[in-house]
Amino acid sequence: MLDSIPLFPGLPGGPELLIVLLIIVLLFGANKLPQLARSSGQAMGEFRRGREEIEDELKKGAEEGENDDDEEDETEAEAEATETEAENKQ
Known part of the structure; x- marks a missing residue:
């Protein structure tokens, strides 16, 4: 019973993958497959580096935003202290 239920429905299985690989070989030729794999690997590496950057x-930016909030809080506290000092002097 469990053998007939696919773990990942919608994803191609073994025979489907073989057909796809055969079509890729027919489209690009056996000689160009290593070059195609190399260029796709380089593209994936560039994408990963860009994502990490x-x-x-x-x-x-988030860390700087947190620091800016702290500085704003300190500035507000200083302004309030100055106001209370001015009120106390009057």
Whole structure:
């Protein structure tokens, strides 16, 4: 019973993958497959590096945003202290 239920419905199984690979070989030729694999690997590496750079920039921006909030809180506290000092002098 469990043998007939696919774990990942919608994903091609063994025979379907073989047919897809055969079509790829027919389209690009056996000689160009290593070049195609190499270029797709390089593209994936560039994509990964770009994604990591964006994540780093977002983290730095979030950290700077937290620091800015702290500075604003300190500035507000100083302004309130100055106001209370001015009120006490009057």
